[in-house]
Amino acid sequence: MDEVKITIIGAGVVGLAIAAELSREYNDIVVLERHDKFGQETSSRNSEVIHSGIYYPPNSLKATLCVKGAQLLYKYCEKYSIPHSKLGKLIVATNESELTDLQELYDTGILNGVEGLALIEKNEINKMDPNVNAIAALYSPNTGIIDSHSLMSRLYRFANASGVLFSFNTEVNFIEKQENAYVIGIKDDNYKFISSVVINSAGLSADYVAGLAGIDIDRADYRLSYYKGSYFSYARKSPIKMLVYPVPHKDLTGLGIHAILDLGGRLRFGPDSEHVDFIDYKVDSNKIGIFYESVKKIIKGVDKEAFVPEMSGIRPKIRGEGIKDFVIKDEIDRGMGGFINLIGIESPGLTASLSIAMYVKNILEIW
Secondary structure, three states, X not given: OEEEEEEEEOOOHHHHHHHHHHOOOOOOXXXXXXXXOOOOOHHHOOOOEEOOOOXXXXXXXXXXXXXXXXXXXXXXXXXXXXXXXXXXXXXXXXXXXXXXXXXXXXXXXXXXXXXXXXXXXXXXXXXXXXXXXXXXXXXXXXXXXXXXXXXXXXXXXHHHHOOOEEEOOOOEEXXXXXXXXXXXXXXXXXXXXXXXXXXXXXXXXXXXXXXXXXXXXXXXXXXXXXXEEEEEEEOOOOOOOOEEEEOOOXXXXXXXXXXXXXXXXXXXXXXXXXXXXXXXXXXXXXXXXXXXXXXXXXXXXXXXXXXXXXXXXXXXXXXXXXXXXOEEEEEHHHOEEEEEEEEOOOOOHHHHHHXXXXXXXXXXXXX
């Protein structure tokens, strides 16, 4: 049987970042991706926002890796000329009852080490972006946007040039622990090989891959739920200049339908948050009314007729009550040293991709 040192399952932005980072130090790395190219699921179907780290509980992986990841990502974009823009973001309160929520977000952001945050009042909002409808806002100057495909292309090219072998149209359907390695089987190919280390970065299928390895995903709290988020574009000139968000949902099931500008200045709205049982990317045009009602609360003068169904994405959320953190761990306590799971890598996964890769490298160095 063929043998490799490291196998990464999944070539989304996080899998690519891990491959690129590990290729600086390790040889004999293989990346397996079931689609015909990289980044075909959550990594290419999102808001493309570089988050600052406001939303996540202090000391959580989401908080620490988001704050560090944003710093790394801006530096990486500058170094390799990856299109991006630090537009800034307003999280807005449209009524008195939301002012406490803004204060809590500010306090959390400060505890997480987010720089530049400011609570501002209506007159300051009007100076910044007069078409924003709010009585107060939390201003995050370090929030930005990025061309995620350019980022992924750069990571892929670097990893590939560093000797990482990418195998697309390759779906894993068998994993078996041996004494010091893992046997990996490929669907529809009758091919198996041995890998000393397995890194499960399979995104929407990460719980399935963990289950293949023999982990009880319900007992481990690894089972995922799918949350679909749809987007509408705006077929008029944007009335705003920066990102505008409402106060987020409780337990962060979503950040609320927000307004995002892309690098060309085109305005989009979304995503909403809808639990689904199956992966389906069709956008329901009947949601226009819901989107319009949500958006007009935070932006003045939007035209309902200019809302156009655009795209959707699926977020892999770990099931259960409350805010769930990223799971990034070597399963050595289950007798599976060298099997590293990344489960529930939803937002801020794009922002944190480079810091997640460094975190995984540190796990490998300890192991």
